[in-house]
Amino acid sequence: MQGQSEIAVNKVNDPQTLETVFAIRREVFVVEQNCPPELEWEYEDESTHFLAIVNGEPAGVSRWRKTDKGYKLERFAVLKQYRGLGVGKALIKAVLNDLPADAGYIYLHAQVQAMGVYAKLGFVPTGPQFEEAGIQHFKMVKE
Template identity: 40%
Template structure:
């Protein structure tokens, strides 16, 4: 699936395949979470990465713009209260140069598509509280109390597919 926001270079959003795509996903996460938000690298990268579906937004010349991941099955059940029909969207990150261009929304929709293809009925996520409005505009509803994750306030959110 491709996209071309006004005033920006065209980009493609796709499932990451192979080591180069995965390295591009991790490079965006490194910049956004580890460098900008000061999340310790040892908690940013976890055992769930190996079995996750990673989604990548990338320009035609190979510049990674954003990424996110979908956990499903047992990995997601551990994060979503045990429901195997619910996927877990996480590690959504958009590089500074691509913010406000629709990249984040395109990544969320691609993750939802991947969840639907795996027979999931809903997607859960843990949103940083400053991003609640972004996810609400995409149809997610917050539930439960605010909680810290890596020292950053979060809320759980869910959207039925």
């Protein structure tokens, strides 16, 4: 993919688009990263989902949900061919912009290799490194 890419991030409001979200998560987490499928699908109905489109094609996904701790950003996944174009950053910004105005405590579990993009948008690591679905993570909190 050469030249400038047009990235749009939309909130998912219909079952057909949600299937596209799940297909991208399946490709990135289950197929590529070998996450157990039974750990991948949880809290779907209580989450607000997003789909990133690059030049008209589905490219990445994310979601947020309210937990007993605060607002958790989750399931950031970008298809391999769209990485390095700013899709992850666009998804993070869209999710943050969608949170309620009174969202105080905002956090996520970042895969170690993705911590840099979160840090650029104001997240800081807290606590020890841990394993989730066979992958090393750090909890990061929005400052």
